[in-house]
Amino acid sequence: MCLAGGGEAGARLRAVDWASNPLGPVEGWPLSLRTAVRIILSSDFPMMIHWGPELVTFYNDAYAPSLGRKHPGNLGRPAYEWWSEMWDQLTPIFNRVLSGESFFVENARYTPDRDGAPKDAYFTHCHSPLWDDHGKITGIFLVVTETTRQVVAERDLLQANAALAQQNEALQASKARLAAVVSASSEVLYSMSADWAEMHQLTGNGFLVDTGSANPHWLADYIPEDEQARVTAAIQEAIRNQTVFSLEHRVRLAAGGVGWTQSKAVPLLGPAGEITEWFGTANDVTARRVAEEALRRLNESLEQQVAERTADRNRLWTLSKDIMLVAGFDGTIQATNPAWAATLGWTQDDLVGRNLLDLIHPEDHERTAECTSAIAGGQAFRRFENRYRHTDGTYRWIAWTGGPGDGLIIAAGRDITEEKATADALRKAEEQLRQAQKMEAVGQLTGGLAHDFNNLLTGIIGSLELLQARVAEGRIGALDRYIGAARGAADRAAAVTHRLLAFSRRQTLDPKPTDMNWLVGDMGDLIRRTVGPAITVDIVGEPGLPPVLIDPNQLENALLNLCINARDAMPDGSRLVIETGRQGLDARAADDLGVPAGDFLTLCVTDNGTGMAPDVIARAFDPFFTTKPLGEGTGLGLSMIYGFAHQSGSQVHIASEPGQGTRVCLYLPPHAGRPVTGESPVELAEAPRAQQGETVLVVDDEPTVRMLVTEVLGELGYTAIEAADGAEGLNMLRSNAHIDLLVTDVGLPGGMNGRQMAEAGRVLRPGLKVLFITGYADSAVLSHGHLSEGMQVMVKPFSMEGLATRVRAMIAEA
Structure with missing residues (x-):
């Protein structure tokens, strides 16, 4: 977490609503920004970052005192909102840094409004550009030290030197004032002999070891050996030119180890203009130098990562078997990878500068143009398919994935011609299989119907022939027997046609508000006679059920078919239960049944017979499918029930296990009307x-x-x-x-x-x-x-x- 730690500034940065900030959520920040923020929050040296087009501001606790009352409100805000009084002065600096130039200035004079009124202040600061993850300069890294007190001290010191040159007798008074300045300063203060051979005094303020008496070995005590030559050379130049000594160099720290300091010393001149003494200050710039070194390493790392990713992208572009494309929104091809040659026979020289539509099948032009327009509008796409012309004149199917990037179309495509051909062959094979199954079903239908209708027609024709013979002989006493046989055979033939119509869902339904409990109860005797005495029939009706809007004759037919199937599943007799009830189906249960969610009435038939295996259940509603011996069933019973249920806006469901019996339930929507009971037949x-x-x-x-x-x-x-x-x-x-x-x-x-x-x-x-x-x-x-x-x-x-x-x-x- 880049905002971890950091004291008060870190806590306040964590509290910022970054989702509504121009920079967006922290997890979306570039790695370089998160690294830089982590650096400043972990540093004890005053540091600041400006990032993005709005130059959103980050700084640490060490910088906060320099802001006065502007802290903490400036955290996370654009720089121009809180440095408006100095913006004309800061803008040229920021522009230089954002153009790639590092900028360092000492004791720059500004007039910030920190306590209610603009007031002069001095700062030594270093600005460095910050690069984002794509190598673009997007921010500014600022290491700053307020030198107002130092500048004032130096100004006073120079004024004191001038006074010494003009009035030597005021030397003691000036030294007294200088001593006061030294005691009040928080910086390192020191004085050296005219030739720097001896250090007179040094007040280290915890940064360097104090020296209270003359020290001729100061160079070895304070300066690392490999840095001494550079420091000595700068001293000699300042002595020779009688100019200010100024150098940023390494120094031995009071706490041990080596740090960095920005050291400056001014010469004090005697009456003849000779140097009599040097007075200087030193600032601890260790944290800044560490930060700059970390930033340098970070930039090197980012550059290396960019180079590696670029190399990976180039390898992918070169080695991929998928074709890759860069094109303008107008379809002009700008770059292609080598896979085009292997897939479509075209080289990059053949393609660059041509329009995509030159290669695309004419039937796909309109769809491709629509896709291109969508990409130009910022929309990415997956699995867009069109046909491209091969150099041999044939067309290949290409499946594309891509989208917009840097004002261009960036896309990768895969040849799916063989995949398409395989799918088409599979579709044709499935169609041939369905046709074969259909013809097989027609064969089963004609065979079953021929068998059933031959039996029924035999009964009708035989009865009519006997009836005709008895009438011719004048024997009319027993004609009712032949009339009844012919009428019964005709009714059974009608039932077969009704089954066929229900299977094809072409029967004419006459839906009426029907009391299911009354219907089931009225059929009780018929069902018991049909299943025989070996099977106990229990009817369990839930009282108070609303009616259902359904064709009662077809519901009776469906119930009788279910009871006959249950009887056939229990050849040795047992128990059959017919239940009515209601059940609420939630979205998931309703989706499993293929009906809308809500309340349903149920009509269930349960037996404890042989049961069905899952593969049998899966085919139970298929037309002509039966597990009964040849000649004992048409295989239309459950198909009829399934067709009737769907035509009535209902559903049917089977639950069964081998050896555990079967439960078949009809799910019927309730109706608000009044139920209609059965009518007695009229002669x-x-x-x-x-x-x-x-x-x-x-x-x-x-x-x-x-x-x-x-x-x-x-x-x-x-x-x-x-x-x-x-x-x-x-x-x-x-x-x-x-x-x-x-x-x-x-x-x-x-x-x-x-x-x-x-x-x-x-x-x-x-x-x-x-x-x-x-x-x-x-x-x-x-x-x-x-x-x-x-x-x-x-x-x-x-x-x-x-x-x-x-x-x-x-x-x-x-």
């Missing part, structure tokens, strides 16, 4: 009769159906008009004949189906009531199951009794 003889003059138009292309419907209606007192197709039926509607109800098949020949004829008839006869009779409700014909007012539908096959009841109810409606 044709008991069906409601027509009123005087009521007429029904019957349109069906199947003569047998048309004959049966018209005869039943005639028996009930209706006037029945026949038509064999849509055009004939529409002509009847155009006539002046009185028509109370149109009964029409949906699928009619001649280019006009039943729905189209009905709608045309309603234009001619507004309010015309229509009853559609159909093998299935094609969604395109019946507008996806939504019928207009006054229109209803019945699904073939239907009983004549049911038809009569529906006709009477529709005509009687107001």
Whole structure:
């Protein structure tokens, strides 16, 4: 952590909200900034950093006293906000440093407002540029010492020397004043003989060892041996020219070891202008020199890292098997790597200066231009695919990753042509597999249907032949037995077609608010007779359940199928449980079932039979899939339930383990309406009769159906008009004949189906009531199951009794 430690200044810097500062969060700072901040906070020498375009300020505790009341408010703030009174003086210095020049000045005079009013102050300071991680000068490193007291002391000293030259008799008084200055100073003060052969006195203030008496060995005592020649040379030059001695050199410290000092001494002149003594000061600049050395090493390290990263980037550019690209936002290629030659056959000389669109497949131009515009807007991209032309004229698929950088497009691409070809081959193989599976399913369907319908037709044809023979012989006493057998076989054939329609989700549903508890209870006896006495059937209904909006006949069919499957899973008999209940599904549970989250009613059938393995459960809803022996099932039962559930906005779920039994649950959304219970079947003889003059138009292309419907209606007192197709039926509607109800098949020949004829008839006869009779409700014909007012539908096959009841109810409606 670069802001660790640092005393008060470090604590206050840590408290700054850097996220709202121009520099941003600390973890995003460049390594060079964090290193420099760590250096100043760990130093006891006054130091400061200005960073970024706003020159945001950092300084340490040693610098804080020089700020007066400006501290601590200036930490983390731009420099121009708190040095405004000196900005004209500081700006040229900062500009020089930011251009790469180090700047050192001694005893510079400034007029800061530190205590409520501008006041002259003097500073010796060194400015050095700071580089960011990319080698760009972004900051200023400042080591500073306030020399106001020293300058004042030197000024007083020079004035004292002048006074000595003018008035020797005032020497003692001047020495007294000088002694006062020395005692008040916090710097190292010393005096030397005229030739510097002897040190008269030195007040070290803890930095250097004090000397209270003459010391002719001062050079060896204070100056390291390898530094003595340089110090001596500077002394001799100052003596020779009678100028100020000024040198930054190493010195032996009072605490041991070697440090750095900035030493200055002025000559005191006698009446004849000769040097009589030297008086000097020395500052401890060890921390600054250490910081500068650390900064130098840091800069060297950063330069080395930049060089290493540049070399790594160059190696990657040269050795990568992926093609790399630098281009302008207008698509002009500026640089490519050698991989282009291996991938697409183009060299860099072939490509530089050309436009990308020259190489891209024409069908991909628009998408590529859109991607280029997005990059120009600052957006990076991943996995953008387009086709590039090879030098041999073919096209290769390239998957690109890249984005903007320094006003250019920087991107890397990988040849995915083989990957695309493999994926396409896999897709074609999967399509062929699906087609093979489809044909296999069709084979299973035709075989199963042929088997089932041959059995059923045998029962129907045989019963009718016997019925015909008995009538011819005049033996009419036992005809009901043959009629019942034929009717039973026909009903079973209808059940098979309903299963097929449910599997294909093309059955016409008649949803009604249904009380599930009533429905299950009403089916109890039928279920018990179906599963046989060896199986105990328990019905557990949760009281108070709201109704569900569903086709009750199809729900009964689904429940009966589940109970038959449970029976077949328990050949030796056992226990079967039918339960109703409610369950709330959270988002995760609902997502697993593929339904919206919320409350559902459940209808579950549980057995303790053989159970199913996971691979069987995975295929349980597949059409024609069955684990039963050949001839004992069509494999459509669970498929029918699955199709019915989805068509009803519900879901079905299987839970099972081998040897542990099976639990199948239907999840049904609740409904707010009032439930409708079952209706008792009506015999044709008991069906409601027509009123005087009521007429029904019957349109069906199947003569047998048309004959049966018209005869039943005639028996009930209706006037029945026949038509064999849509055009004939529409002509009847155009006539002046009185028509109370149109009964029409949906699928009619001649280019006009039943729905189209009905709608045309309603234009001619507004309010015309229509009853559609159909093998299935094609969604395109019946507008996806939504019928207009006054229109209803019945699904073939239907009983004549049911038809009569529906006709009477529709005509009687107001």
